[in-house]
Amino acid sequence: MEQARLLRQAAAPSHRRRARGSPPRGDVRLTGLPPAYSATVEFHPLRGEGIDCALRLLQAGVSVELHQWPGTFRGSQAVLSAEVSQRQIAELAAALRRALARVTSSRPTQAGIPCPQLTR
Template sequence: MTESAVELPGPGGAISASVFAPAEASEALPGILLIHSGAFVGGSTASVRGQAIDLCREVGAVVVAVEYRLAPEHPYPAAVEDCDAAWQWLSTPAGGVNVDPSRLAIHGTSAGGALAIAVALRTRDRGGIAPRMLFLNSPELDDRRFSASMAKFVDTPGFTARDAEISWRLYLGDITPGSDAVPADAAPARAENLRGLPPTYLALMEFDPLRDEGLAFAGKLLADDVPLELHLFPGTFHGSSALAHAEVSRRELDEEVAVLRRALSGGSRS
């Protein structure tokens, strides 16, 4: 495996990214755009380096982890624009990465899940190269924060209802959370039309304030005929897979690899 640092062209200037590639590949490989978590205000490519290495090795894919701009210094839409630019770089020959454009996935966790959906929506609307799969883990989707799980899990490990309130306020900047001015590519729960999005895998955690907005989004995907695989992992909380030796964490991580490997196997879609 090789690891390299690259700079991609972006609307706000150069975007840093880390590229992980299987060694000595003689043919175009599957590719994964990996969008890190961090409540829109934290995280980095360094925070997902271990995950990127595992996905590269286990899935046999080129993994591009993008260092998108963070709030509050760079509120919406900076992060969406950076992730979208990274997707366009990865999915077109001009990017210079040896990937098969018909075997690409976008992977996002927590705030990265919202950004992954935003990229997929923008790609659909402009008729760009669509990912074969959207992989979402505990996505942060709704600035309105009115779900039952958000009201119930106010002090859970990993992420709390208060964390969600702060996250949306800092990310949206001059846009008031909960107002009609919040666009769908900032808070994907507001999207009225999900038709045409790629097949989606959605992992949710039982004791997570974000759980029920994820379930509501799953219902919207199904209503709009988007192929969906949904898994609610019992006894888990937001980010609990960091406890990697727990049996449920091993199942979660094993399934991540299996799902992506299956989705990205084979040749071009007919």
């Protein structure tokens, strides 16, 4: 009896709210964020939220690279023998190289050595 009451209470709309500051909820200021890379897989219950978040970033003026991988599922990159997994990994590595190249080229140097910026 008590368990049923607790389940009903947990399922109430007031308990199903997303966390504060959640991009899918829409209560986060997205303007001015750095470029984003977003990859979604076809068979995942949150695929739509990932795509929506990328679109909202674009609408806020953020540069977004969005990839939708048809025929894939969460964790499918672990199947290293699959051609699509190899393409996913290669694309992610290329995006990371591009992002790191942008960061490295925009940082001040001291005697030719990149210096991290500690404050903004």
